[in-house]
Amino acid sequence: MRGEDVFRFGDSERQLAFHPSNPEVLNVLRAEQIEQFNRTGYLTGLPGLEHDEIVELRHYLDWLIEEVISANDRRNSYSINQYHQVCGPLWDLIHTPIFVRYVTDILGSEVVCWSTHMFCKLPGDGMEVPLHQDANYWPFTPTKSVTIWLAVDDVDRENSAMHFVPGSHLIGDLRHAELPLDGSVVLNRRVVDHETYDTLVSNELNAGQVSLHTDLLLHGSVPNSSNRRRCGIALRYLAADVRTVRGGESWTQSAVHIENGDPSGYWPNRPRPLVDEPHKMARFLGGFDGNT
Numbered sequence: 025m026r027g028e029d030v031f032r033f034g035d036s037e038r039q040l041a042f043h044p045s046n047p048e049v050l051n052v053l054r055a056e057q058i059e060q061f062n063r064t065g066y067l068t069g070l071p072g073l074e075h076d077e078i079v080e081l082r083h084y085l086d087w088l089i090e091e092v093i094s095a096n097d098r099r100n101s102y103s104i105n106q107y108h109q110v111c112g113p114l115w116d117l118i119h120t121p122i123f124v125r126y127v128t129d130i131l132g133s134e135v136v137c138w139s140t141h142m143f144c145k146l147p148g149d150g151m152e153v154p155l156h157q158d159a160n161y162w163p164f165t166p167t168k169s170v171t172i173w174l175a176v177d178d179v180d181r182e183n184s185a186m187h188f189v190p191g192s193h194l195i196g197d198l199r200h201a202e203l204p205l206d207g208s209v210v211l212n213r214r215v216v217d218h219e220t221y222d223t224l225v226s227n228e229l230n231a232g233q234v235s236l237h238t239d240l241l242l243h244g245s246v247p248n249s250s251n252r253r254r255c256g257i258a259l260r261y262l263a264a265d266v267r268t269v270r271g272g273e274s275w276t277q278s279a280v281h282i283e284n285g286d287p288s289g290y291w292p293n294r295p296r297p298l299v300d301e302p303h304k305m306a307r308f309l310g311g312f313d314g315n316t
Contacts, residue, residue: 065193065241154214163272
C-alpha cells in the first residue's frame with residue numbers, strides 16, 4: 025500500500041455522515057435492533073431464506089459461477105457484479121419479502137436496489153477483501169444505504185467470514201489508499217492505518233441467514249485458506265432521495281424499485297430479465313481483481 029495514494033470521491037459534493045434510522049412503524053425488526061444498528065452499524069444472524077430456498081438458489085449459483093469462471097475472458101468468481109440485470113433469479117432475490125421488510129424498516133418505504141454482487145471465495149482462495157467503507161467507492165449523497173449480505177454457504181472464521189469494526193460508521197468518511205490488483209486483494213482500496221482497527225467482530229452465518237450493514241461501516245475478510253467454499257451475495261439498497269454526484273449518473277442505470285420505489289423518477293426501474301444471459305456482462309468493468 026502506498027500511503028500517499030489517498031482517494032476521496034467528490035467530497036465537496038457529498039454528505040458523508042451516518043443517518044440514524046428512526047422509523048415510526050416497524051414491519052419485522054424490533055426497536056432494540058434498530059437501536060443496535062444505529063449504534064454498531066450492523067445486524068447479523070437474521071433469518072433470510074428457508075432451507076429449500078437456499079438450496080435452490082445455491083444450485084442456480086453453482087451453474088452461474090461455472091458459466092463465469094469457465095468463460096474465455098477475464099472474469100473470476102468475484103466478477104458476478106450487477107448480474108440481476110441479466111439473470112432473473114437474482115432480480116427476484118432483490119424482492120424477497122423478508123429482505124424488503126428489513127430494508128424498509130431501516131430506510132423507509134421509498135427504496136431502490138442499485139446493486140447485487142457475489143463474493144465467492146473458492147477453497148484455497150488467497151485473496152483478501154481489504155478493510156474498507158463501501159461509501160468510499162460509491163458516488164452517492166447522502167450516505168443512506170444498507171447492504172444485505174446473504175450467506176449462500178455456511179460462513180465461519182475457518183472459511184473467511186466477513187469481519188466488522190463496530191461503531192466505525194460513526195467516525196465519518198475515512199481516508200483510503202490505493203492497492204495494486206496483483207492477485208492478493210479483491211478490492212483496490214484499503215482504509216489508511218488499517219492495523220489500528222483491532223476490534224473486529226466475525227460475521228458468522230448459517231447458509232440462508234443474512235447480515236445488514238451501513239455503507240460507512242468498516243468491513244473486510246481474510247483469504248480463505250480452508251477446503252470449503254465461502255459464497256455470499258451483497259444486495260445493496262438505498263433511500264430513493266439519494267443522488268449521485270456529477271459524473272456518477274451511470275451508477276443509477278442498474279436500479280430496481282422496492283416497495284414504494286422512487287416517486288421522483290430519478291432512479292430507473294429495471295424490469296426482470298426475460299431470459300438468463302450472463303455472457304452479456306463479460307465487458308462489465310469494476311474495481312476488483314480479475315476484472316479491471
